[in-house]
Amino acid sequence: MESDAQASSAAARPLVEFCDLGVTYPGGITAIRHFNLAVAAGEFVVILGPSGCGKSTVLQVVAGLLEPTSGRVVVAGQINPPPGKDRGFVFQHAGLLPWFDIFTNIEIGLRAKGMSRKAARTVSQRYVSAMGLDGFGHLYPHQLSGGMQQRVGVARAFAIDPPILLMDEPFAALDAQTRLLLQEELIRLWEGTSKTIIFVTHSIEEAVFLADRVVVMARAPGSVKSSIDITLPRPRTEETRSHPQYLQLFNTLWGMIRRDAQRAISEPDLREAT
C-alpha cells in the first residue's frame, strides 16, 4: 500500500502512536496510565496482558469510541481521531446485528461509506467466499456457530479495506480448536496485505503465533511493561506452532505476566466492563 519512501518515513513517524495515554472512567477507576507505544505501518502488534489490565480500553481509544482523559493517540497524524473508515474493528463476540443477515452485517461499514446497495453486495459476496461462508449469506447470525459468526466479524472488518485493523480478543469466546483454525485463517488473510493490526488477547500462544511484536501490559492501572519481537519466520502456518523458538517465546512471555495473572485472580475485580 505504501511505497518504500513512505515506508521509511513511516518508520520515523509511526502509523499509530500512544503518547502517555491515560483513561480514568467516570466511576474513578483508572484503566490505563502512562501508556506509551508506537506501531509502525504494516506491523502486527499483539497487546498481551492478564484480564483487567485495560487492553480493551486501549483499543477503544484507537477506535475513537473512548476519549482519553490524559495523553493522546495519534493515528496517521490525527490526534484522538473519531471513528473512521481507516480503522476496522473486530469485536469479542463478533458483534453482529442479530436482525440482519450475514450479507447485510458485512455491508454495515460499506453502506456507511456511501457505497450503493449493489456495489456493497458485490464486495460482501467476495468476503463471504473468502471466509468459506458460501451459501450462508442470507442466514441470520443465530443460525451460525460461534466460529462462523466471528468469520463474519472478520469479513466485515476486511470488507472496508482499512489500513488499520483493531481486534479485541476476537477469538476468546471460541472453543480451543476453532480458535486455532481462525488464527491460521486470519494470518493467511493478513499476510497477503500490508495492513497494520493491533490485536488484543490474553492468550500467550495466540500472541506468539500471530505477532511481529508482543507488547506485554502490566495491570492496575495498565501500562506497557515490555515488548518482545517475535522473529518466527513468515508465513506462519500450523508448523509454526512446533518451531523450537515458539515454546521459548511462550515461556519468556509467561514468565513476564505470571505474577500479574496470579494477582488478577486473587483480587477483587474492579476493572471496566470489557
Next chain:
Amino acid sequence: MERLLRTSATFALLLLAWEVAARLFFPVYILPPPSLVARTLLSLTFDGTLWQNLQVSLMRVFAGYFTAVVLAIPLGIAAGWWKPIDHTVGSTLELLRPLPALALIPLAIVWLGFGELSKIALIAYASFFSIYLNMRAGVQNVDPTHVKVMLVYGNGTRDVLTKVVMYSILPYVFTGLRYSAAVALILLVAVELVGSQSGLGFFLVQAQSFLQMPNMFAAILVFGVLGFCANLLLAGLEKRVIRWRPESRP
C-alpha cells in the same frame, strides 16, 4: 397430538358436567346449561343483536387502543433515548401511572360527558402505560455493543436509530402491545358497564337487570373470545415481524 386429545377430553367432560348440573340442580336464572347458551349465542348472532353491540364496542376499544399506541410509541422512544425528556415528561407520567384508571371513570364522565369521548379517553389512558414503559425499557436496553459496532463503522445517530434501536425494541413493542390489549379490554367492559347506552357491556348489564342469564353468559363468552383473538393476532404478528431469533421476548 396426545396433548390435544387430553385437553379436548377435559373440556368435553367439563361441559358435560355443567350441562348435567344445570339441568338437574339449578334454575335457568342462576345457571343456564351450555346448550342453551350456545343456542342463545346463535340466535343473537342471526338476529343482528350481537353484531350491533359488538360493532360499537369494537369501535371504542380500537379508537382508545390506537390512540394509546400512537402516543406511547414515540413518547417511550423519546424518553428512553433523551434523558431530558425522561426527566420531565417521563417523570410526570410516572406520577400519573399509579392512579387506577377505573377510579378515573366518574371524573372522565364529568369532564368529557357520557358520550364516546370519555370512554375512548379512558381506554387510551389505561392502555398507554405498558406500551410506553416497554418502549422506554426497550431503548434503554439496547445492547451497547451494537451501538459501538455502528459507530466504529462510521454510522451516525440516524443509522443507529434506524438500524439498531428500531430492531432491538421490537420484542418490547409486542410485549407492550399484548399487555395493553388486555388492559384495553378490561377498560372497555368497565366503561360500558358504568355509563353506556350501547355496546356489549351495556348488553351485559341489561341481561343482568332482566335476569336473562343465557344472554349474560353469551356476552361474557364474546368478551373472552375478543381477548383470545387479540392475543392470537398480536402473537402471530410478532412471529412474522421478528424472524431473526428463535425466542426474543423480554
